[in-house]
Amino acid sequence: MGPEAPHRESKKLPKRRAWIWNGLIVAALVAIVAAFVAGIRGPSFLTPSITPSNKSRSCQLQKLKGVIEDCCCDYEMVDTINKELLHPVLQELVKKPFFRYFKVKLWCDCPFWPDDGMCHLRDCSVCECPESEFPETFKCQPKRLSVEDPKCQEGKPEAAVDRTVDHKVLNGWAEVDNPWTYDDETDNEQMTYVNLLLNPEKYTGYTGPSARKIWKAIYEENCLKDGQNDSCTERRVLYKLISGLHTSISAHVAADYLLDEPSNYWGPNISLFYERVLKFPERVQNLFFTYLFVLRAVTKAADFLSQADYSTGNAIEDNETCSLIVQIVMNKRLQKACPVPFNEAQLSCGADGVQLKNQMQQHFHNISALMDCVGCEKCRLWGKLQILGLGTALKILFSVDVHDSHTHPLDLQHNEVIALINLLSRLSESLQYVHMMAPLVDFL
Numbered sequence: 001m002g003p004e005a006p007h008r009e010s011k012k013l014p015k016r017r018a019w020i021w022n023g024l025i026v027a028a029l030v031a032i033v034a035a036f037v038a039g040i041r042g043p044s045f046l047t048p049s050i051t052p053s054n055k056s057r058s059c060q061l062q063k064l065k066g067v068i069e070d071c072c073c074d075y076e077m078v079d080t081i082n083k084e085l086l087h088p089v090l091q092e093l094v095k096k097p098f099f100r101y102f103k104v105k106l107w108c109d110c111p112f113w114p115d116d117g118m119c120h121l122r123d124c125s126v127c128e129c130p131e132s133e134f135p136e137t138f139k140c141q142p143k144r145l146s147v148e149d150p151k152c153q154e155g156k157p158e159a160a161v162d163r164t165v166d167h168k169v170l171n172g173w174a175e176v177d178n179p180w181t182y183d184d185e186t187d188n189e190q191m192t193y194v195n196l197l198l199n200p201e202k203y204t205g206y207t208g209p210s211a212r213k214i215w216k217a218i219y220e221e222n223c224l225k226d227g228q229n230d231s232c233t234e235r236r237v238l239y240k241l242i243s244g245l246h247t248s249i250s251a252h253v254a255a256d257y258l259l260d261e262p263s264n265y266w267g268p269n270i271s272l273f274y275e276r277v278l279k280f281p282e283r284v285q286n287l288f289f290t291y292l293f294v295l296r297a298v299t300k301a302a303d304f305l306s307q308a309d310y311s312t313g314n315a316i317e318d319n320e321t322c323s324l325i326v327q328i329v330m331n332k333r334l335q336k337a338c339p340v341p342f343n344e345a346q347l348s349c350g351a352d353g354v355q356l357k358n359q360m361q362q363h364f365h366n367i368s369a370l371m372d373c374v375g376c377e378k379c380r381l382w383g384k385l386q387i388l389g390l391g392t393a394l395k396i397l398f399s400v401d402v403h404d405s406h407t408h409p410l411d412l413q414h415n416e417v418i419a420l421i422n423l424l425s426r427l428s429e430s431l432q433y434v435h436m437m438a439p440l441v442d443f444l
């Protein structure tokens with residue numbers, strides 16, 4: 001199969017996403033009618049109505065009021081700003097040519113435990129074209145992964161990454177390695193380009209001991225066991241970032257789920273959404289926290305992002321990309337509503353602050369390396385993208401002083417910006433899912 005023409009992908013994918021949202025909207029309307037009939041108020045995630053019959057589930061959600069812990073904005077405001085302002089802009093932005101191609105090392109080579117027989121992506125090669133050969137390599141005919149071949153990957157056929165790409169997107173940005181992440185971003189020999197719109201984050205069937213082993217290693221072997229209650233802000237922040245990301249991944253899995261395998265029927269799985277996300281208010285809190293943390297990094301890098309070169313050869317699309325970026329980083333309403341989404345200056349655990357930052361960087365580096373142990377290709381793709389996005393946010397907030405551009409210039413590479421913005425978009429979408437799904441759980 002040859003490269004897919006841009007017009008085809010832009011038609012097909014928004015349709016699918018629109019279909020999920022339509023599903024949620026229909027479900028929400030049904031819930032509103034049901035709520036009306038039952039004599040209770042309509043849906044509001046932040047102020048859910050309580051009746052004896054729905055008390056148990058809604059009560060847990062009611063806690064999310066006031067200022068988000070370790071942040072500077074409140075839940076209600078963030079929910080409103082996301083819904084009315086950021087989510088619609090981010091949805092558009094990640095469809096633009098600049099933001100839809102991600103460079104990634106997809107084959108796995110787990111540095112922590114021996115190959116468990118699930119991860120042989122180099123053997124299942126799908127015409128991974130080195131960047132040096134770009135764009136000639138588009139002439140390669142990408143082979144489909146054999147979905148019958150269990151050694152290729154875990155999960156469903158949907159877990160395989162579609163490597164079809166558009167060739168007009170490469171241009172010269174800085175090649176710098178991110179100090180927070182494991183993959184060497186400058187090692188182009190190992191990287192392949194992936195069109196994110198052809199590989200949406202959703203249910204892949206990757207589950208069971210292998211998936212849990214990764215999360216366990218992330219939480220337990222990186223000193224994050226008691227993260228939520230850690231008295232040291234740095235460790236608490238790292239725990240919350242990972243937990244918020246975990247919540248977002250769970251939200252995407254449940255929101256786009258294979259509901260009926262024989263008929264290939266996909267849609268939101270509301271009970272799974274409740275079981276993995278809404279049942280645990282602290283997971284939702286951590287999602288809000290991670291969103292604000294990444295938003296802070298994006299707005300702190302406003303000068304860099306608003307002046308960056310987003311050209312991909314399509315002048316109309318590229319101008320729109322610039323304008324959408326400006327709508328986020330220079331937004332007056334956002335600046336007024338939530339001027340400092342997260343205050344990194346508050347992070348200092350006494351005299352050993354520098355040492356703690358180094359420790360935090362080492363733990364995050366290990367977490368990043370664990371992505372090579374993820375036994376499902378598409379999960380690895382999104383895991384790596386989102387970890388690089390978080391690593392980029394950490395780099396912006398802790399490794400450089402953007403106000404001292406002479407001694408500490410902010411230097412982000414192409415891939416870091418793509419990861420950062422796509423991560424913010426994932427988190428924003430997850431908040432929207434929470435907003436939409438929370439009122440529905442009482443009707444399960």
Ligand SMILES: Cc1cc2nc3c(=O)[nH]c(=O)nc-3n(C[C@H](O)[C@H](O)[C@H](O)COP(=O)(O)OP(=O)(O)OC[C@H]3O[C@@H](n4cnc5c(N)ncnc54)[C@H](O)[C@@H]3O)c2cc1C
Pocket residue numbers: 201202203204205206207208211212214215216242243244246247249250253276283371374378379380382383
């Ligand atoms: C990097 C990565 C990316 C993945 N991407 C996908 C994907 O795109 N599609 C897909 O279908 N599957 C994906 N998975 C698998 C998915 O995350 C789950 O592991 C899988 O669905 C099994 O879920 P589970 O219910 O067993 O609990 P898991 O989500 O595996 O959680 C394991 C344990 O962690 C704790 N936990 C759960 N959520 C949180 C939280 N938010 N904060 C703190 N602790 C928590 C709980 O104790 C839970 O039992 C991915 C896994 C990883 C490691």
